[in-house]
Amino acid sequence: MTVQAPSAGPSFDTEAFLVRERERVNAALAAVTNDAVAGAPESLRAPMGYALETPGKRIRPILCAAAWRAVRGGEATDAVYRLAAAVEIVHTYSLVHDDLPCMDDDALRRGRPTVHRVYGNARAMLAGAALIPAAVRVLDGAARTLAVPAETRRALVLELCSAGGAEGMVGGQLMDLEGEGRSLDWDALEAVHRCKTGALLAASLRLGGLAAGAEEDALAALSAYGRHIGLAFQIVDDILDVVGESHALGKTAGKDESSLKSTYPSVFGLDGARSLAAASIADALSDLHAAAVTSPDLEALARYVLERTH
């Protein structure tokens, strides 16, 4: 199945575009889940499958497929979305661990009981950890279907491992946890989010670009775009935690404030945070333009990150 990529401009309907893209990502996730949990005992397959079925914005895989199209032009095949799904699997693993009692101790994720509330702490922790090698397998399998050369397939796996590892996402999870209950300055807050959110967002774009055979300057621009919108994404998340409603967010609004967590609004105020997010999005777009990466989708996604309300 392929879907006509919409062209941007005044008539670009971002919401409809996101709905279509999300459907393709969800279809790809469903298609790879069997492979991801293959051979596991049923008591482990169940929590892994439950975690992967948790609804989500799927922003990372959508960015990955958009980066692929930005480099290659034209349509993205199902295999591109399966490659993109590998990033969502790593993201999902981080959410499963983040929700555990020893971390954020959350009962709800996107309106559903969290994995450990359904399956217990041990199965949730093991299912989360087991998603990492599963993601590697899904990534490599999709890249093989896409006839990505062996050397580049290695690079894809190392990129995903780096972004999802100690120096990226996991380091960020820990810094975020340790920042709770005390006031962080701008540099410390930026370091948390550069790792926790930014590393995997940037990797989403790099993986799509690498698989599509991007040159180094385009890859660098995609990385920079990813880091900038990653920062904006986190700022908007913090803003929505202050001004949003629990049912629209699918999680408990005001949780950051009640746990004394440092956030962009708490450091810069709401208006300051909004300006910072807008500046990051402007940087993201100018990086793309400077490298002559033309992508209506990536432009629309950048605007969406800034304007989303949930």
Place this chain on the structure above:
Amino acid sequence: MTVQAPSAGPSFDTEAFLVRERERVNAALAAVTNDAVAGAPESLRAPMGYALETPGKRIRPILCAAAWRAVRGGEATDAVYRLAAAVEIVHTYSLVHDDLPCMDDDALRRGRPTVHRVYGNARAMLAGAALIPAAVRVLDGAARTLAVPAETRRALVLELCSAGGAEGMVGGQLMDLEGEGRSLDWDALEAVHRCKTGALLAASLRLGGLAAGAEEDALAALSAYGRHIGLAFQIVDDILDVVGESHALGKTAGKDESSLKSTYPSVFGLDGARSLAAASIADALSDLHAAAVTSPDLEALARYVLERTH
């Protein structure tokens, strides 16, 4: 640095061989630790480093290097031991998670306080999970130094992910946990250990063989050897839990009995368990001979698994 591989026979000193091999593995682990934790925040580097420094038998990397020598002959370079260290990193991650309160809730590991007792549950869980992508990076880096072709390097990573994932080690961890407090029959007990211990042991041998460029029949023999000695290793572990002493084991003897865990001695009796271990070792050796894999080291290691007292 290279060390002359000892030749087996009546004069083969297995203890001295193991001490030398363990030293090379420990040196390799120390050498890759910086790379494994590179870029992580200090609060994550510390528990990762602590876990990797925990003393251990290093049986998996020793097997990996022995498989490499069985295929290539001659010496194994430091890079072979760094490749082997990747397996120990995955094994280490499983121990960190196994010791957590939501799993076995152990206070001691090899005579030292467990990672979560020193660093807390959140950091221990995150450090454990972060060791997985770290192992992939170490494996790929060592394979690159060894000039392993890109396609084989991919195969190495997938092999490690499979053995260390839901269908291997992690599935086994969960089955083991769920088997506590109830009686398991022979098939169920065998399934637990085939996954929990056998998958990574077999992978240790396959990785060494693959990196050395083994043909399919030699690889199959190395896998079979690994599965058989993995079973024997587990049986002997269970026997030592009954007859051993806590200070020699570095963990609490009798723990299996006190937690009502099904073990080989509890299912087959001590003598039955000993016979079963001996039969597995005989199978391991006959598989090697049938594939014409000649390795004094692997023969000595098989005997060691059977005869070890701690």
